[in-house]
Amino acid sequence: xxxxxxxxxxxxxxxxxxxxxxxxxxxxxxxxxxxxxxxxxxxxxxxxxxxxxxxxxxxxxxxxxxxxxxxxxxxxxxxxxxxxxxxxxxxxxxxxxxxxxxxxxxxxxxxxxxxxxxxxxxxxxxxxxxxxxxxxxxxxxxxxxxxxxxxxxxxxxxxxxxxxxxxxxxxxxxxxxxxxxxxxxxxxxxxxxxxxxxxxxxxxxxxxxxxxxxxxxxxxxxxxxxxxxxxxxxxxxxxxxxxxxxxxxxxxxxxxxxxxxxxxxxxxxxxxxxxx
Amino acid sequence: xxxxxxxxxxxxxxxxxxxxxxxxxxxxxxxxxxxxxxxxxxxxxxxxxxxxxxxxxxxxxxxxxxxxxxxxxxxxxxxxxxxxxxxxxxxxxxxxxxxxxxxxxxxxxxxxxxxxxxxxxxxxxxxxxxxxxxxxxxxxxxxxxxxxxxxxxxxxxxxxxxxxxxxxxxxxxxxxxxxxxxxxxxxxxxxxxxxxxxxxxxxxxxxxxxxxxxxxxxxxxxxxxxxxxxx
Numbered sequence: 001x002x003x004x005x006x007x008x009x010x011x012x013x014x015x016x017x018x019x020x021x022x023x024x025x026x027x028x029x030x031x032x033x034x035x036x037x038x039x040x041x042x043x044x045x046x047x048x049x050x051x052x053x054x055x056x057x058x059x060x061x062x063x064x065x066x067x068x069x070x071x072x073x074x075x076x077x078x079x080x081x082x083x084x085x086x087x088x089x090x091x092x093x094x095x096x097x098x099x100x101x102x103x104x105x106x107x108x109x110x111x112x113x114x115x116x117x118x119x120x121x122x123x124x125x126x127x128x129x130x131x132x133x134x135x136x137x138x139x140x141x142x143x144x145x146x147x148x149x150x151x152x153x154x155x156x157x158x159x160x161x162x163x164x165x166x167x168x169x170x171x172x173x174x175x176x177x178x179x180x181x182x183x184x185x186x187x188x189x190x191x192x193x194x195x196x197x198x199x200x201x202x203x204x205x206x207x208x209x210x211x212x213x214x215x216x217x218x219x220x221x222x223x224x225x226x227x228x229x230x231x232x233x234x235x236x237x238x239x240x241x242x243x244x245x246x247x248x249x250x251x252x253x254x255x256x257x258x259x260x261x262x263x264x265x266x267x268x269x270x271x272x273x274x275x276x
Numbered sequence: 277x278x279x280x281x282x283x284x285x286x287x288x289x290x291x292x293x294x295x296x297x298x299x300x301x302x303x304x305x306x307x308x309x310x311x312x313x314x315x316x317x318x319x320x321x322x323x324x325x326x327x328x329x330x331x332x333x334x335x336x337x338x339x340x341x342x343x344x345x346x347x348x349x350x351x352x353x354x355x356x357x358x359x360x361x362x363x364x365x366x367x368x369x370x371x372x373x374x375x376x377x378x379x380x381x382x383x384x385x386x387x388x389x390x391x392x393x394x395x396x397x398x399x400x401x402x403x404x405x406x407x408x409x410x411x412x413x414x415x416x417x418x419x420x421x422x423x424x425x426x427x428x429x430x431x432x433x434x435x436x437x438x439x440x441x442x443x444x445x446x447x448x449x450x451x452x453x454x455x456x457x458x459x460x461x462x463x464x465x466x467x468x469x470x471x472x473x474x475x476x477x478x479x480x481x482x483x484x485x486x487x488x489x490x491x492x493x494x495x496x497x498x499x500x501x502x503x504x505x506x507x
Contacts, residue, residue, distance in 0.1 A: 029374065038474065043458070058374070058457050058459075058460050059457065060374060060455040060456070060457055061456075073362050073363055073364045074363040074364065074368075075362055075363050075364075075373050075374070174473055175473060175474075177473065177474045177475070178473030178474060181473065181474070181475045200475075203474070203475060203476065204475075234363065236363060236369075236371060
């Protein structure tokens with residue numbers, strides 16, 4: 001019988017040992033948008049951050065809406081997201097502090113090279129009208145992410161409500177790169193940040209079935225920001241580590257790293273922490 | 277079809293070169309699944325024994341309940357565990373969201389009904405005369421439990437392997453409460469889901485092959501064990 005007790009104890013110790021080392025103390029937990037992860041930017045920045053500060057960085061890549069929710073629930077220490085209005089509200093509501101600009105790129109409307117709805121070169125409002133008129137497939141993120149928020153705003157700017165129930169309007173509920181892949185399969189149009197689109201082009205070795213059809217208007221500007229979660233609301237938050245990250249990502253060195261991050265010779269993000 | 281062939285070629289390259297990201301996901305899956313199965317064996321064997329051995333009022337309803345829990349959807353477990361371990365939840369103080377222990381909790385909930393139901397079935401299938409014989413020999417409760425469990429080891433082993441297969445292949449719990457964090461909580465299945473979505477088939481195929489290999493390995497050693505025991 002003593003043998004059995006020994007086996008049970010051994011099993012318990014083994015079980016604890018298996019999940020034990022995972023309970024790391026000193027890591028910084030970030031919630032971020034899918035574009036910073038999908039493009040590989042974070043895989044490139046994280047080791048540099050850890051080397052400079054000694055802090056391991058972990059992140060979950062979710063849409064901006066979900067990221068803000070995670071911050072609100074005190075489940076992460078820092079956010080890197082791209083929905084300036086929602087971010088300002090987040091800070092005004094007391095969930096976060098010290099919001100700073102990090103970098104920007106722009107949104108582009110991509111679609112099949114043949115462009116069945118004939119939107120190439122149009123103003124973004126007209127383009128949305130044309131897509132609705134021709135009932136061309138449009139793939140929406142549908143996940144309350146920064147890109148999704150922007151897309152809904154663009155439908156409204158065009159004087160329409162987002163065509164949720166139309167059969168040509170597909171809500172993927174997935175990350176940006178997945179959504180571009182769905183658009184490729186369905187031969188549809190979608191709104192994406194330029195960085196993720198360049199990443200997609202690079203993964204297809206330049207043989208993309210898409211063309212960038214609408215770009216360059218001021219409504220398509222895409223600003224990324226960093227927010228530290230408010231320790232007064234969330235006592236367990238590692239705001240010391242979060243502030244170190246916020247300082248680091250806006251530092252000259254990190255900003256230079258972001259500017260140097262290129263695929264197919266094109267920069268994916270433009271740093272602008274210093275800009276007023 | 278080229279991309280599929282390319283995917284396989286690249287997959288073998290990734291495995292051959294021991295790509296660190298691929299091997300990190302494999303390690304995580306093995307650790308987490310093993311921990312959850314061990315934990316559910318520890319809880320499930322006694323529970324299954326009681327359910328299969330003892331007679332008590334409400335036993336049949338309890339049996340039905342456990343059998344129903346066999347088809348508990350993983351996303352529902354994920355949702356439940358998420359709500360409990362989020363810092364706003366009842367277990368929030370522990371800060372478990374997006375860690376391996378959180379996945380282990382979820383997968384234990386997933387595996388427990390499997391172990392319990394199959395152990396109960398194995399115990400029920402034993403010779404009816406075992407119990408009076410043990411009692412006549414003067415065995416106490418704990419001795420009865422241990423002897424019965426030993427007699428039913430075939431069924432329990434099958435239960436363990438079935439549970440292992442279930443937890444190793446689930447995506448919902450790992451994705452929701454693990455968060456698919458690279459180098460930390462990314463498992464084989466969440467990595468496959470992510471890579472396929474991104475259109476990166478090679479990594480997905482490599483990981484899928486590993487998953488199959490593990491399943492094969494586990495089942496092979498099981499049949500080997502069984503043969504040895506029968507001899």
